[in-house]
Amino acid sequence: MGGPKEIQRQTGVALWRQIADRIRASINHGDFDATGMVPPETVLAQQFGVNRHTVRSALAALGQEGVVRAVQGRGTLIERKERLNFPISKRTRFSQGIGDQVRETRGLLLALAEEPASAEVARWLKLSEGTGVIRFETLGTADQRPVSRATSWFPGDRFAGIGEAYRKTGSITKAFREMGLLDYIRAMTEISAVHAEAGDIADLELSPGAIAMVTRALNIDLSGVPVQYSISRFAADRVQFTIEN
């Protein structure tokens, strides 16, 4: 396909938008399946008979959609996506819910600290502000792909040593069990969506402009005492949530 593709000027539809639509269609049609990449910008520019910058605008739009991901020096990769489903219920656990969808799930402890509770953390954990809490920074992966980046807080007195337990097991549920907490309940989950920030892009291997779904969740024990408050940031193009009532 050497000749210039049929895109039209002065129609009220911007060239970059027409080109983006055509490239998306080609991707969906499987034209680039051999390489998994879009042709170089210079090649596309020549094929469409436009300036390279116009092609870049088109690819930028597709990047925002999550259809492609540009890598400097390498090329523009086509993103394949299968979404993991996270069921949210009283029994919500990270690894359990998606256990049947992937081969391997892991929780990696990035950082662990003991600190005084902020006003927000204290409110959710029903502690006095400044009480000692344990903070986890964890990365959730499924099949070697990062899926979520979470910050969790636990009451410090009750769960001293939970860091070790988590390192050993790679699971909050199992760590709780080692600490004598046999069961817990998801009391509240809040979900919103934002544009990925620099930290998300690094931790979750996202492209700039990607979407992060942010959840704030509270877990309580069977007598209603808060045991974990966490803020998680998910790679939006790799997950969805379901609530079954």
Next chain:
Amino acid sequence: MGGPKEIQRQTGVALWRQIADRIRASINHGDFDATGMVPPETVLAQQFGVNRHTVRSALAALGQEGVVRAVQGRGTLIERKERLNFPISKRTRFSQGIGDQVRETRGLLLALAEEPASAEVARWLKLSEGTGVIRFETLGTADQRPVSRATSWFPGDRFAGIGEAYRKTGSITKAFREMGLLDYIRAMTEISAVHAEAGDIADLELSPGAIAMVTRALNIDLSGVPVQYSISRFAADRVQFTIEN
């Protein structure tokens, strides 16, 4: 603040990124509260000592974040955002949940049609594929701002005439009541986030690159019979969802 602002070249951080960060900071600092708008691109370009296109890259990034919204011929408006909270539970209803957060909520019926059920709709409503269903296209607004754009399907035989009832009342709950269905339950809700498509941008008054949260939900009556399946698209920067267990 007349002179050129301090942005640095050759630091490994792109000029447009530095400028975006500075403009965001100025907005948060309230520097532009008088007009509610960012200064014109040409002015910013001069202030920062860069080309207008570099400023445009910065503003485009802020547009993606939802911080600003450019309007051709007018200027670049600063977006104020207060997020509406949508509780999701067995008793989930659009207007009820957010009733205490806004002064006025409305549901507007954009389109109404009777059609044969697609495979997907039939599966959720537990009908045979091709059975007659009623399709609603509705726009949800809160305080004159569009919040959600929903497509809903109802079993055609049971709810013939529901369009009229909805037009009169502006509420699904009340329309159901007029049809003799006094109560219903939210059985399932699925939440994901995507980049807004052209339709979202038009209906929800979003900027290109904004985020849409997509929910798929099923309502059933008290004996478990499906009464409504709907796919809704929310302006992500105006909403959040909470699940209370």
Next chain:
DNA sequence: GAAAATTTGTCCGTATGTATT
């Protein structure tokens, strides 16, 4: 391992179109 080629990223400059004031 080093050099060259390839490919995307950033920035500037200019011109013209389109929408609003």
Next chain:
DNA sequence: AAATACATACGGACAAATTTT
């Protein structure tokens, strides 16, 4: 009608990252 302001498109130059030679 004119001025203002954003939108699109082109052209060039160089930087940065990766792959190939």
